[in-house]
Amino acid sequence: MAVQGFIIKGLLFTRKGKDCNFHSLCAVSKQEQEQALAAALAGILWAAGAAEKATVCLVTEHTYVTSNPDYSGDDFTERLQLFELLEKEATEKFVYDHLQCFKEEGGHGVILFLYSLIFSRTFERLQKDLDASSTHLLQPHAGGFLCRQAVLNMILTGRASPNVFNGCQKGKSQEILHGVLTRSDVGYLWWGKDTSEDDRLSQVGSRLKTPKLPIWLCNINGNSSVLFSTNRQLLSDWKVERRFDLYFYGGQPPQKKPVQLTVDTHSHHWERNQPGDGHVAGRRFSPVEMLIRTKWREATINWNGTIPFF
Known part of the structure; x- marks a missing residue:
């Protein structure tokens, strides 16, 4: 889902001669989809390689x-061949020429991308990125593996920081913990039903909450989704941020297209209880709404006729 955020970035904000609107996003040809995927993968790898090589x-x-005795073969890792690219454009062309390796059904695209990400970042940089709180990139889960936050941050920012707060902070044992150092094109929002606002180390910092473009990878109770706006000025013009539309896509089979949400950050308390805006007093709020409020604290969200997700 993190890669989806960069695909949306390419289709909405970097295509020449195309309008930044939801209609243009829905009317994308197969070739444009493949070009956007190749550009997204190449851009992520190039950033992980510190814009020097991928x-x-x-x-x-x-x-x-x-x-x-020190290595047990899996009939995959031992057959990997590494290709180093010294220019971003060359990286994008190489990925596009071999795109089938990453997207074929039943293939090893995710594993190949993860290996490419690690080798682009290099082991030396990874050791500097990680800290005592996270020495591994993956964690076992239900017979498989989940990516730790360090991998997500490496995709989003190019650096495998294990934490989501800004800069560096001291942990409970006074150890130095590494957070996010710069704003990225795609941001990150997180909400969980057991979230504690008192746990400062788990709170997403402003650098991830306020990316360069209005696109966010979201984690809601451990499930990934994407939230985005088609208005590039959303995060740079406070007037635009008063009332605006966001599109939410959770990637689950029942949801075939993004849901349009209208966010009002300046509504009055007596307006929040109006039946028309979907915020009737006494009703429980959707996790999606709680997630949005981690960025816009007092916002009201109108689902525009869609039944809220729980």
Whole structure:
């Protein structure tokens, strides 16, 4: 879902001669989709490589590593071949030419991208990015693995920071914990039903909450989704931020297209109880609304006729 945010970035804000509106996003040809995917993957790898070089991993028929007491082969890792690209445009072209390796049904696209991300970042940089709170990039879950926050931050910012707060902070044992150092094109919002506002280390900082473009990777109770606006000025013009539309996509099968939400950050308390705005007194709020309020604290959200997600 993190990659989806960068695809939306490409389709909405970087295509030449295309309007930044929801209709243009829905009327995308297959070729434009593939170009956007290649640009998204290449851009993420290039940022992870500190804008110096990117490494793309592809699986081949040849075996480059033999099994030994220190390594148990999986018939995949030992067949990886690494390709180093020294220009962003060359990286994008290479990924586009080999896009089938990343998107074929039943293939190893996610694993190849993860390997490419790690080798682009380099082990030396990864060791500097991580801290005592997170020494691994993956964690076991239900017979598989989940990406830790460091991987998500590496995709979003190019740096594998394990935490979501701004800068560096001291942990409970006075150890130095690494957070986010710069704003990125795609941001991050997080809300969980067991969230504690008193836990400062778990609170998402302003650098992730306020990205350069109005696109956010979202984590709601452990489920990933994307929230975005088609108005590029949303985060740079306070007047636009008074009342605006956001589009939410959770990626679940029942949801076939993004839901349009209208956010009002300057409504009065007596207006929040009007039946027409979807905020009838006494009703419980959707987790999506709670997520949006982590960014716009007193906002009211109108679902425009859609039944709220719970």
